Amino acid sequence: MSTAPEVAGAEAALALVAPENRDPPPIPEMPHPPRGFHASMAGYRATPLRDAPRAARRLGVGEVLVKDESERLGLPSFKVLGASWAVYRALVEHLGATLQEIPSFERLREELARARPLALAASTDGNHGRAVAHMAALLGLEARIYVPADMVAARIAAIEREGASVTVVDGGYDAAVARSAEDAGPSCLVISDTSWPGYERVPAWVIEGYSTIFAEIDEALARAGRAEPDIVVVPIGVGALAAAAVRHYRSPGAHRPLLVGVEPTSAACVLESMAAGHIITLKHPQTSIMAGLNCATPSLIAWPLVSRGIDVYVAVPDAYVAEATRLLSADGIVAGECGAAGLAALTALAADGHLADDPHLARAREALALGADARVLLLSTEGATDPEAYRRTVGS
Numbered sequence: 078m079s080t081a082p083e084v085a086g087a088e089a090a091l092a093l094v095a096p097e098n099r100d101p102p103p104i105p106e107m108p109h110p111p112r113g114f115h116a117s118m119a120g121y122r123a124t125p126l127r128d129a130p131r132a133a134r135r136l137g138v139g140e141v142l143v144k145d146e147s148e149r150l151g152l153p154s155f156k157v158l159g160a161s162w163a164v165y166r167a168l169v170e171h172l173g174a175t176l177q178e179i180p181s182f183e184r185l186r187e188e189l190a191r192a193r194p195l196a197l198a199a200s201t202d203g204n205h206g207r208a209v210a211h212m213a214a215l216l217g218l219e220a221r222i223y224v225p226a227d228m229v230a231a232r233i234a235a236i237e238r239e240g241a242s243v244t245v246v247d248g249g250y251d252a253a254v255a256r257s258a259e260d261a262g263p264s265c266l267v268i269s270d271t272s273w274p275g276y277e278r279v280p281a282w283v284i285e286g287y288s289t290i291f292a293e294i295d296e297a298l299a300r301a302g303r304a305e306p307d308i309v310v311v312p313i314g315v316g317a318l319a320a321a322a323v324r325h326y327r328s329p330g331a332h333r334p335l336l337v338g339v340e341p342t343s344a345a346c347v348l349e350s351m352a353a354g355h356i357i358t359l360k361h362p363q364t365s366i367m368a369g370l371n372c373a374t375p376s377l378i379a380w381p382l383v384s385r386g387i388d389v390y391v392a393v394p395d396a397y398v399a400e401a402t403r404l405l406s407a408d409g410i411v412a413g414e415c416g417a418a419g420l421a422a423l424t425a426l427a428a429d430g431h432l433a434d435d436p437h438l439a440r441a442r443e444a445l446a447l448g449a450d451a452r453v454l455l456l457s458t459e460g461a462t463d464p465e466a467y468r469r470t471v472g473s
């Protein structure tokens with residue numbers, strides 16, 4: 078790993094290496110993989126898997142591959158994969174039909190004529206709500222989206238451009254989640270990406286929806302004749318995407334890379350829950366520039382997978398994001414703050430000054446064994462979702 082100096086004045090990253098002898102989570106088979114449905118949506122194509130040689134040099138590893146989710150079904154983040162599958166499943170159920178009877182997006186739109194007026198409600202720290210609003214617009218449904226008080230204007234405007242009504246809730250992401258849940262009723266379906274007691278099926282579909290990302294990665298590697306990664310780095314908000322990664326890479330017979338979960342230090346609800354041994358809710362406000370990761374409570378249904386399937390949990394300070402964004406930009410990849418989180422976390426671990434007196438960081442670095450042979454796969458989960466901030470960071 079490079080000996081580049083740590084970011085001046087940055088707080089230290091946090092890390093936790095999972096105990097070695099945890100039970101692996103039992104992974105049930107997915108009865109209906111969502112890929113076929115996604116492929117039935119206009120504009121579907123697999124997102125690119127890109128080489129990032131500058132990032133690889135910075136980390137001193139053999140190869141960095143980036144799954145680039147900056148353009149996914151017309152939106153700048155991966156989230157529409159989960160939102161679209163969950164909306165589809167919830168609507169098919171609402172119509173009293175089976176998946177076989179409504180096998181495609183077009184068919185769903187036709188069948189919905191008999192169900193209107195109907196609304197979709199969601200809470201969001203940006204991308205999920207925009208994706209639900211986008212789906213509602215495509216399907217001719219109303220969308221009601223609830224957002225935390227500190228959401229930047231650009232993200233609210235992007236949701237409104239999808240035709241949704243946006244309500245700013247007094248509080249953080251958890252407050253927005255609670256408010257959206259109140260809308261549930263016969264003429265409004267709540268499509269949340271997080272779960273709580275009694276609300277588990279829709280967020281389980283969201284997790285399933287993300288499986289398309291990993292199916293595409295496997296295909297792209299096989300097509301190019303490239304080796305599987307040793308390390309897969311996943312950003313974590315409530316943990317739904319990380320749960321999908323665990324599902325994929327810990328299924329029987331799957332290739333088993335080391336899985337690294339990354340959160341901001343100000344919103345490290347999964348790392349703190351791991352340290353506590355159970356789900357906790359952070360008491361302080363979540364203020365990271367990695368807006369999509371600003372979550373205070375892990376998702377109830379993601380937790381069993383995330384707590385038993387991720388190998389190394391890292392919390393990264395915001396100060397490391399800008400350099401990671403610029404590195405990825407130099408490699409031709411537009412990564413928003415959450416997209417750059419994985420590379421930021423690995424560079425933070427490389428910051429020697431903090432390692433000297435922190436045994437957890439040293440253990441994490443040892444577990445990762447980043448070296449000249451290591452093959453790293455980063456999930457860059459969003460493009461420039463706050464375009465002004467992106468321009469300030471990369472300078473163009």
Ligand SMILES: Cc1ncc(COP(=O)(O)O)c(C=O)c1O
Binds near residue numbers: 270315369370
């Ligand atoms: C861009 C981006 N990356 C990663 C995540 C984290 O996903 P999850 O909340 O499923 O952990 C989010 C969540 O909103 C996001 O918007």
